Amino acid sequence: MKRIFTFTTAIAFVALWAMPAQAQEQKVRFGLQGGVTVSSLSGNDVDSDARTGFFGGLYFNYLFSPNWTIGIEGNWLSGIGAKNVTDSDSTGIPVDIPVDLKMSYFEFPVTINFVFPLGESEQAWLRLQSGITPMLNLTCKVSLAGSSNEADCDAAESVLWAVPFGAALGFKLSDAAVAWLGARYQLGLSNAFKDFDAKHQTWECLAGVGFPIG
16 A cells, blocks of 8 residues: 555556656646534444544645646645444444544645636636545544543554545736635545544535645
């Protein structure tokens, strides 16, 4: 899994940066983004309520045709997990006792984006995206529901994978700067814990600003 992550990240950065200098100056955009997450665990071994968290990060977009871009992001996510998780299997969490699970990740979405203008003035646009998201686990804390006493999780997987599906509405702030609002669903592909059928399912409500490079 680590080799797959390294290979995917390397290919993504090569695709963005190994372009002619003139093309980068005209077509590469850098931006900042942040927002709120709503996540839960889904699988045969768990039942849970959603947890609210937040995230922030940066992104690069490369416009390789009039309506298509490649996007690379780096985001820090805090508060990912679930509330009132009830374990139905012997995985270290007491059976039938609800617990609260809070985790943090670095995620690196690599996306293909379809962008088309709205209206004749082209001052606004709609973006649709999908791709692949590797996620690196940073922290994992678990506590009894309603308790402030937290303990470390020992069985959390270090690398997860998800597929993003998102849409955003953007508009021009000036001849160079843009701003946008969007929503994205991260469909978990990997189990969050070893030997435990439970995947993160996360909604991200986000906003950002972008500026051309060069």
